Amino acid sequence: MPANLLLLGGTSEAYALAERLAGYPEWHLINSLAGRTTDPRLPAGETRIGGFGGVEGLVRYLKERSIRALIDATHPFAAQMGWNAAAACRLTGVPWLRLERPPWQPGPGDLWVRVATWSEAVAALRQLGSRRVLLAIGRQELAPFAALDDLWFLIRLVSPPDPKPEFAQAEWVYARGPFALDDERALLDAQRIDTILCKNSGGEATAAKLVAARERGIRVIMLERPARPQALAQATTVEAALNWIRALQTG
Ligand SMILES: NC(=O)c1ccc[n+]([C@@H]2O[C@H](COP(=O)([O-])OP(=O)(O)OC[C@H]3O[C@@H](n4cnc5c(N)ncnc54)[C@H](OP(=O)(O)O)[C@@H]3O)[C@@H](O)[C@H]2O)c1
The missing domain is CATH 3.40.50.720 (NAD(P)-binding Rossmann-like Domain)
Known part of the structure; x- marks a missing residue:
């Protein structure tokens, strides 16, 4: 029976990761979108749309769906969802990873x-x-x-x-x-x-x-980006996120 993986998305990284996870039959992917866009592009895998109802709602969801791991791939400027995910995972013991593309850095000549x-x-x-x-x-x-x-x-x-x-x-x-x-x-x-x-x-x-x-x-x-909770596991690329998922299976 595949294990449930919850992917908080709404970013190009989340879409790319969902595509790649389609090749992993040991995982059942559940994408989560906030529902801001009418008629959103649907990622590969199951998709649910709309908020969870704060930390409490997310804790309930993690338990109800027996979520084995969570990946927070929300946009760097989504200021709230990452905090809710961190709190809910701490409360339930669900392992979680933050997938975030690196910020731009100024170089010589930039004003x-x-x-x-x-x-x-x-x-x-x-x-x-x-x-x-x-x-x-x-x-x-x-x-x-x-x-x-x-x-x-x-x-x-x-x-x-x-x-x-x-x-x-x-x-x-x-x-x-x-x-x-x-x-x-x-x-x-x-x-x-x-x-x-x-x-x-x-x-x-x-x-x-x-x-x-x-x-x-x-x-x-x-x-600059809003503050985020410190994640124990962090990835800046889809490939690194896949490595984390693979380690969960074997670890
Ligand atoms: N902010 C941006 O600049 C930006 C840019 C591109 C894409 N996005 C995407 O758009 C979505 C919403 O952005 P935001 O700035 O409004 O987020 P936010 O401020 O972090 O989240 C506000 C509330 O929206 C719900 N939510 C956010 N992301 C969710 C998700 N992936 N699945 C289910 N519920 C979610 C949660 O509601 P509950 O508390 O009820 O669970 C959350 O507390 C995010 O998924 C993000 O990746 C945002």
């Missing part, structure tokens, strides 16, 4: 201002005297910037936000990465961008804008 909150980001825009800003922060956090009506924004999102906040001066672009370096160079030049505001998501798909910014001496205001 980064690192901030911890959106209000620090607003202050940094003021301090830098920014005029034309590429806003690449997702759709949930736009409100603090809509109030800055003397700045012009190029707002890049995967899909239109609902509701759509009113910006005095903005152009909206809907596009999903990966973004090519030449396209990012052309965009920054054509729109005369002087500042990029983004989250430190890490990964290859959206990193080209940082290279193009470095080449042009464009400032980057980088929102």
